[in-house]
Amino acid sequence: MKFNVTDVKPLIEDEFVGEAAKRALQYIQTKRSAGMPVAGIYCGYAPMEVIRAVGAVPAILCAFANKTIAAAEAVLPANLCPLIKSSYGFIITDTCPFFGISDAVVAETTCDGKKKMFELISHYKPMFVMDLPQLPDEKEALANWATMITKLQGFLEKTFEKSATPEGIEAEIKATNIKNRLMNRVFDYATKKPSLLKWSETYELAFLAQVATTEDLQPIFQEVFKTLEEREAKGVYYGTASAPRVLVTGCPVGGDSTKVYKIIEEAGGVVVAMDSCTGMKPFMTEIEENTGNPIAAVAARYLQLPCSCMTPNTRRLDELDKTIARFQPDVVIEVVLHACHSYNIEAYKIMNHAKNKHNLPYLKIETDYSDGDVEQIRTRVEALFDSL
Amino acid sequence: MTVFNIPGPLINDRYKSDPVGRFLDYILKRRGEGAPVVGLYCGYAPVELIRAMGAVPVSLCASAQRTIPAAEAVLPANLCPLIKSSFGFIRTNTCLLYELSEAVIGETTCDGKKKMFELISHLKPTHVMDLPQLPDEEDVRERWTEMVRKLKIFLETTFRANIAADRLEAEIRETNKKCRLIDGFFDYVTLHPPPLNWQELYDVIGLDAVTNSGELQSLMTGISRTLDERIAAGICFGTPASPRVLVSGCPIGGDASKVLKIIEEAGGVIVALEACSGMKGYSIRIEEGTGDPLRAVAEATLKIPCSCMTPNGERLAMLDEMIKRFNPDVVIDVVLHACHAYNVESYKIMKHVKERHALPSLRIETDYSDGDVEQIRTRVEALFDSL
Ligand code: SF4
Ligand code: SF4
Numbered sequence: 009m010k011f012n013v014t015d016v017k018p019l020i021e022d023e024f025v026g027e028a029a030k031r032a033l034q035y036i037q038t039k040r041s042a043g044m045p046v047a048g049i050y051c052g053y054a055p056m057e058v059i060r061a062v063g064a065v066p067a068i069l070c071a072f073a074n075k076t077i078a079a080a081e082a083v084l085p086a087n088l089c090p091l092i093k094s095s096y097g098f099i100i101t102d103t104c105p106f107f108g109i110s111d112a113v114v115a116e117t118t119c120d121g122k123k124k125m126f127e128l129i130s131h132y133k134p135m136f137v138m139d140l141p142q143l144p145d146e147k148e149a150l151a152n153w154a155t156m157i158t159k160l161q162g163f164l165e166k167t168f169e170k171s172a173t174p175e176g177i178e179a180e181i182k183a184t185n186i187k188n189r190l191m192n193r194v195f196d197y198a199t200k201k202p203s204l205l206k207w208s209e210t211y212e213l214a215f216l217a218q219v220a221t222t223e224d225l226q227p228i229f230q231e232v233f234k235t236l237e238e239r240e241a242k243g244v245y246y247g248t249a250s251a252p253r254v255l256v257t258g259c260p261v262g263g264d265s266t267k268v269y270k271i272i273e274e275a276g277g278v279v280v281a282m283d284s285c286t287g288m289k290p291f292m293t294e295i296e297e298n299t300g301n302p303i304a305a306v307a308a309r310y311l312q313l314p315c316s317c318m319t320p321n322t323r324r325l326d327e328l329d330k331t332i333a334r335f336q337p338d339v340v341i342e343v344v345l346h347a348c349h350s351y352n353i354e355a356y357k358i359m360n361h362a363k364n365k366h367n368l369p370y371l372k373i374e375t376d377y378s379d380g381d382v383e384q385i386r387t388r389v390e391a392l393f394d395s396l
Numbered sequence: 397m398t399v400f401n402i403p404g405p406l407i408n409d410r411y412k413s414d415p416v417g418r419f420l421d422y423i424l425k426r427r428g429e430g431a432p433v434v435g436l437y438c439g440y441a442p443v444e445l446i447r448a449m450g451a452v453p454v455s456l457c458a459s460a461q462r463t464i465p466a467a468e469a470v471l472p473a474n475l476c477p478l479i480k481s482s483f484g485f486i487r488t489n490t491c492l493l494y495e496l497s498e499a500v501i502g503e504t505t506c507d508g509k510k511k512m513f514e515l516i517s518h519l520k521p522t523h524v525m526d527l528p529q530l531p532d533e534e535d536v537r538e539r540w541t542e543m544v545r546k547l548k549i550f551l552e553t554t555f556r557a558n559i560a561a562d563r564l565e566a567e568i569r570e571t572n573k574k575c576r577l578i579d580g581f582f583d584y585v586t587l588h589p590p591p592l593n594w595q596e597l598y599d600v601i602g603l604d605a606v607t608n609s610g611e612l613q614s615l616m617t618g619i620s621r622t623l624d625e626r627i628a629a630g631i632c633f634g635t636p637a638s639p640r641v642l643v644s645g646c647p648i649g650g651d652a653s654k655v656l657k658i659i660e661e662a663g664g665v666i667v668a669l670e671a672c673s674g675m676k677g678y679s680i681r682i683e684e685g686t687g688d689p690l691r692a693v694a695e696a697t698l699k700i701p702c703s704c705m706t707p708n709g710e711r712l713a714m715l716d717e718m719i720k721r722f723n724p725d726v727v728i729d730v731v732l733h734a735c736h737a738y739n740v741e742s743y744k745i746m747k748h749v750k751e752r753h754a755l756p757s758l759r760i761e762t763d764y765s766d767g768d769v770e771q772i773r774t775r776v777e778a779l780f781d782s783l
Contacts, residue, residue, distance in 0.1 A: 083743050084740060084743075085736070085739040085740065085761075087474065087733070087734055087739070087761075088736060088739070088740070117529040117530070117706065119507050119736075120506050120507045120704070120736040120737045120740075121736045121740065123529060123706050123737070124703070124706065124736065124737055124740035124741055125740060126706065127706055127707045127708075127740075127741075127744065128740070128743070128744075130707070137530060137706060139528050139529050139530040139533060139536075140529075141526055142504040142510060142526050142527075143504070143524060143526040146526055146546075148539070148542055149526070152535075152539055155535060316511070317507070319504065319510050319511065319513065319514055319524060320514045320517070321514075346474070347474055347734065347736070349472070349475060349506075349507040349508045349511065349734070349736070350507045350510070350511050352472040352474070352475070353471060353472065353475070353507075353508065353511035353512060353514075353515070354511055354514075356470055356471075356515070357514070357515075374472075
């Protein structure tokens, strides 16, 4: 799949095109050189606004590379999510630049594998594990999570010898909302038929936007919108009008598992919506402003994240409805990382929902970071597209 | 197999070695008397609350291979067999205990169970408890007590019952008495060699679920008499040279007991069962006479050292106690296939056992099928040979 014209200007024009992680790393390194402490995080539940309000820069420690998995398997079971193994492998082989420059680590009890892996790395760096409520609709969940966030704030303040104020957190809430609105303006270009965005552009922008501040992103956003407006004016689009539009949902997809996106495109599809933590999900919910209790507002927003670690995660179905209405996919492809029980079991509900409520074909792909299953995935995706 | 001189049954009633039959009859009898049945999935659900309401708690965790194919039509194949087996029974309408249950309590202990509950919650009134995962946080007792309070409200509403504080306090005392009796009985396996085998151990371990403390007391008197007679007659299980085995890890029952059988066939004697299907629960006491029995049961259940907790330091402490008490020569950690929590924690367990107790250990990952029996046997035999 490609653009309908040649010589399309990349969405983010810098030396890191195609290297989302390196771009993020360079950003974090610059901030650290300027004296900011780095807080490593493992998932979308880490409250960014609090981390930023303490004056720290977040670094995402989830890893997506097959190369460190063999080392991890000396300690961790082989039958475990590759994301967890890869992240741990980087740490024990001392090759994770993100972990290396983290001054502290924020962890969350999202899934069994991560929760227990954290125990094995807790001696490397100051680490704070957040006890995430699993039933977000229970009335105490919000208060409990707010308490956890307050405790995290205390941990960060103590570790970094800095402090956050309610006003500072409120300001970060507003900054996040601005960022999320801008990101959604970008995503709007993928709602067009055909889409004006290539999957890797959305992916790279999302990767950077998770760690960079709204302020630092402003010049990039300006460029991005200029480029997109130009594309629109010149009639530049990605893919073809008849290419199946694909919504990819499920586990985080990055690095070596972006093979799935590549296969989808090689099979003639266009990925228009990326419903995961490495895609559009982190930018989908607003945080309530001016509540007088910014921690509670932050807590409420994060509890709304429709991750499969929550039960029952009905919000995911609601969000899926919205995403389907907005991006108008022709097919839903779910990516489940090997041994991720929560997404794997939930896939059954997602399949029924996609088929029964939206009449959309659905395919579940269970995969890891190796390339052994590429041809098998290709066959399945091609068969799916043929059936449309 | 080592010396097998076990004469006659340990429990001399009509069930002898049929604990399942004993359990089913008990449930049916209580149900016939009008007691509702409440299904639950793990030790974190406080049974005292259920009993205080006059209801009978039953565990719905299943351990049979035969329902797994049916489960795999919906659940991933790469999932803990306990979860698949339990779900498979429900899906094929063959779980008598689930059928009898008028309400079901779930707990967010592991990813697999948590998400499986979502697929059965429409079948019966189902209440899921949000279990905190960090037992050492200072507000955790508060949080969990609140969850137990919500369970109480759920039970009271579903069964139009009232769970009175004095009834709950009475059940606390009952549980404590029963735990003391069974924990005391474990002294027999500290003997070298012990006068009983693991099957007999298991038979006794289930008894608290089908008795009140008075009944248990008289059963235990009979059991002790039998064991004392065996000791006096020099009857023991295994030889002084048989390796004493502490089995730790995931719950083991039904088709997974193959591991216990293999250990014995390889010449080992099982002297301690750490899992929640074994001895784990019996060393925990619920505080009595606090004036707030609900909080007391909540606090007691939180002491269960399950791998779903992080960091699960209590498990190491409990293992230390068990090793001191039962003097094993080796630790075998059994992990059910795809149980991430116990599987990852196994690394810490083996390291601890080696460094702190200088004991060899072996991790066995298995499921409910019998395809790996010979492979497990080879590994266990190699382990015993190395002692
Ligand atoms: S993909 Fe699943 S198993 Fe892996 S870290 Fe995320 S939630 Fe955990
Ligand atoms: S054995 Fe492990 S995966 Fe299975 S139900 Fe128990 S905790 Fe969950």
